Amino acid sequence: MVRLRRSIVVALLGACAALLTSCVEGPGPFFDKSSGLVDSYFTGEFSYVIVGPEPKRAKLSIKGKVYTFEEDGQRIGSITLHPFRQDYWIAQLELAKVTGRGKPYRYLLVRKTPSGFDVGAKCSKIENTCDAKSKADILIKLDKQAKALAADPQDWLAVRRDRSAPGVPVAQSENPSEDCNSDETNRKLSGCTGLIEKGGLSEPDLALAHSRRADAYIGVRDFDHAISDRRRAAELQPNDLSYQMRLSGAYQIRAAAVAGQQSEAAIADLTQAIQVDPTNYEAKLQRSAIFARQHKLAQAIEGDVPIAVELGRADVAGMNVTRPS
Structure with missing residues (x-):
């Protein structure tokens, strides 16, 4: 192959459940549920990507002042939202299940965007731990997170409200390597999918397969999957700036597709x-x-x-x- 050179409350809540050490953790509810904010903007169906090319489906629904968070039909936990400062809110997530030594509560920064949410759940680099023992401790740690996120905006995870049609069905490829290199959109889509699902590729080759499949997705106007694939390619090859440029270009393409409406x-x-x-x-x-x-x-x-x-x-x-x- 010719090597090509080189984004809710909901998303990070799911990511936090999968990557517990990335969030501020607490043993109890440091914010009273009755003080939670209610906003219909945070309800509905959403999509996000944590690991891998396919988006996860999430649902956030509210009863009283408590939001129920589901991921792919499975209940993850309940959430309350609390004011922090400026345009930031604090999401207090109570996990439905806790494994290992994890604590039942997670605390994350949240901000609205025109198309969904941004959530920051990355510990400040100057912090050795994200464990919190009091409400004051959480506020200190989240303040440091806010400063770190302001310095590096890419550490925010973007989440989008569902607004796209279901993904294009992908046919099975008999010769994945040859098809992935094809200039024909459907062959490229099926071939690259076959290579990715088969596994065993080196990270550079896997990044290339995701990148080429993204091109096929753009060809069939499935921009959400195209962005997911280009994001994964950039994750696999973080030192190859052309992959970042291609991901940036995919966002541009989707913007052009919806700008009129x-x-x-x-x-x-x-x-x-x-x-x-x-x-x-x-x-x-x-x-x-x-x-x-x-x-x-x-x-x-x-x-x-x-x-x-x-x-x-x-x-x-x-x-x-x-x-x-």
Whole structure:
């Protein structure tokens, strides 16, 4: 093969259940359930990816001030939301089941986005543990998390409210390696899927298989799966920046597909594209154009445009800031 060079409450709550050490943990409910905030925005069906190319399906429903969290039909636990500061909320998750030495409560930072949620559940690098023994201890640790997340926006996990059609059915491939290298969309889709599911590939080859399958998904306009595959490729090859650029480009493509009817969703996608690849000046210009259509001229002129223009000049001057399609 020719090697190609190189994103809720709900999502991280699921991720936290799988990766317990990534969250602030506590032995008890440090926030009173009766003080929880109620917001219908946090109810409904959602999709997210923790590990692997396929999205998980989640559901958040509310009774009183307590949200019930389900993942793929299985109840994970219950959640209450509490104010923190600025636009951040604290999600207190009580797990339905606790294994090993894990504690029953998890605490995560949450913020709204136009198309879903961002959740930050990564311990600050200066913290040796995410264990909390009191409400004050949790607030201190989450404050440090907020500062770390502000310094590195990619540590936020993006989660989206379901708005796409079911994924395209994939036929079984008789010759996965040959089909994955094909220029024919359906052959590429089935072949790369066969290689991924078979296992045994090295990380560089697995990243390439995900990347090529993402191209096939784009060909059939299944943009959610395309983004999932490009995200996985970038995870497998974190030092190959072209994979980050391709992931950024996938967000741009999905933004273009919905911009006419769903401006806020398009802005969210373009924001993700810029976070993944800050040199993506085309995404900055596209986002600025949407802001202009919304008559948010200050955001359009003062934010994206000057940065995009300067990056464009640098490109012309010889930086060669180009990204794979």
